Amino acid sequence: MNSYMLVVSCLFLWIACKKSTNDGTTGPQTATRDSLFTEHFRRTKGWIAGDDGYSIRLTDGRTLWLWGDSYIDNYDAATRTIPCLFQVNNAGLLQNATNPADMATLLGAGKPASYFLHPGGWPTYWFWPGSGYQQGNTVYCFLDNIKTTGANGSFGFTSGGPNYVATIQFPAMTVQGYKQLPAQNGINFGAGFVPHPDGFMYVYGYKGDGFVGSKMYVARIKPDDPITSWQYYDGANWITDPTKAAPIASDGTSSFASGFKVGNKFALLSSEFSLGCTGKEIYAFTADQPQGPYSSRKLIYTIPEKAGDKYPFFYFAIGHPEFIDNQGLLVTYSVNGFLQCGPEVCINNRRDPDTYRPKAFRVPLSVLGAQ
Template sequence: MDRIRKRRLVRTGLLLSPLLALVAVLVLARPGGDDTGQDRARDACAPLTVTGWRVDAAMTGEFARYGDDNTRTDDWTGGDGSRSVRLPDGRTLWLSADTFLDRVHPETALGGPSRDPSPVWVRNAGVVMAPDGRLERTLLGPGPGALFPGLAAADGREVWRWPAQGVVEPRRPGSSERVVRVLLWQREEGSDPWFFGIPRATEVATLSLPDLAVESVEPIDVPAATDPAQRVLYGTSAVREDGWTYVFGADERTAQGRSSRAHVARVPDGSLADRTAWRYWDGRAWSADPGAAAPLPVGAAPGEDPGRGASNTYTVTRRGDTWLLLTTDAGGPDGRGMTTVTSYWACSPQGPWHGPSDALTPPLPDGGREAGAVVYNPQAHPAFSGGGPHGGRALPAGADLLLGYDVNVTQSTAAVQRDVELYRPRFVRLELSASR
């Protein structure tokens, strides 16, 4: 059981991570008012915690098999920011942020499998998994380039997009046609303290079905704050429920040595790409003004350190009427934010969120500790959880939960080229138990 910390990759020779601020603490806000129907949800839900876990060697191994296959050398061999979207025909679209392509060399007595010291890489990609669980192909742009192409700032600095969570929804409200919507984080090349990019905007990409062609990228929110640390980007998690998609996000005050804060918005089905349809939780009600958004009440248990909370790349899912938030334990005692995934539960997406409860310390690959590897970005994949496919909706009682996490060596890109397992997602299955 090894440390959980955020990696940092430097661009042009060292990749930038979409999750560099993982060790940020989310400020613990006091609960706001209840939304209509919240009392009903509270009556139905119960405390939910992680009571056990086991390694999912099959899913971890499938990514290793696909990454090591040199049938093509213009496809995925490693990446981070890993999230999944179950498609209507049973396939799954996996979304990847900074992604290595190129050839993988077989394992030798000196180690590996390995990549060349300076492999081809792109800012984002998609990987398609067949209904039988076999990864089949990588989605890229021309070049090969990023699936979601970047831009350039007025002064020529790079502007790129990192994919966050995606969902399948109607093309427009009431439509029978389905499309994939992918939340994107737009970032701009910056300097200290913004080595991982200055946050610029939340966007939504639309992909057609079944061919997964990128049709458009629409701006959703361009934060008005002049201080980049105050800008909230949405999409670390998204959950569909009762005709709405709840989209979770956080600000980035950690870059200035302060704690970050979680937020949530909701959008009617079929409207994720329509910025006028978004409503932001302001602590009492859902507001059309993103500037009115209030921090979520994600808090430490009574009597514990009030600075303890979630990271800015948390994940949210549901079982029954209980909402579950999983995160690295940012702000935990004795540096536990570097080692432990914790959980919070709530009866509504806007909270209050109760916890934390310890969940697990995700294991590193063999040799990971010696190489200085870290794990980060725990993400739930409910469509792969026990009890059958759930399409991002609530898990049934008794279902386990597939949780993925990313691995990297923060101080050495050379290390992740010498051993490709040090920059690939890994998976565990969580046992969940409710109490009343």
């Protein structure tokens, strides 16, 4: 083999190796881990760790990140651990417009000091936040209404009834009040909001379908009236009866959590059912209109976190179209230890916060068919 052929062969070998890296990718035009953005959430003061992670870009350039169960302070620098039990059921992070590593923790005045305080009273009731949007000097945040069942363990909760909307005063970001949504047939609207030239705000919502699968729905509201202006898509028309809403996408083995617009495409994200520590995949569905029709699911990422042959319990694959760079769309997902099928994460009443922190990756817009 002459020197030229040797150089060419080495070049092709190097390219082949680059295409098979263990970072959730399998070739060109595929997703890649975003270690830099993941690092923004590795904090040691204020908000330390949490799950969910919806984001709302504000008109002054800041970003409001909304979290469910969260660990606040109590970080031990010597052991790099936190207590095993979280301190609040929800919290916010306000991200600086020019320095994304600069985030201020948002909490409330109650005990516990959750950012959103349920009118029904803790510990019987609490809120887990969904997404939201800004309209003028008000930020609307949709909240899952949660009630304890009194049972022990990680799943001792149920729905507390119709969900709520919180109003937040901009730019101070102080919570002003809560209004309850109408009953919506068990659909958790608040998985994403897309303003449309027709004057409506399109709202995505998900609903469990049996023990494993889920379905995604879409409705529309007037942005200044998120309580009484609801219209639900029934597969052909916009109607006012939520019991006749038709799913725009369904998946028998994964859970939807996010709907958004990226470029010229509307996209839905779901994550593989993972209670058995075997789920590892994140999927996308795309369409040209908010109501679809949507494509069949497409695998866009395989999470790299694992212990031996076990993958962590993970959920809430969320797209953040306000954070697009030359690597593509930012997507985050939540990890939450290994439940009972993997290594124990709570040792001597302390845990590594990385077992309960969001992870980030990037999806090229071409993977989603977006321009």
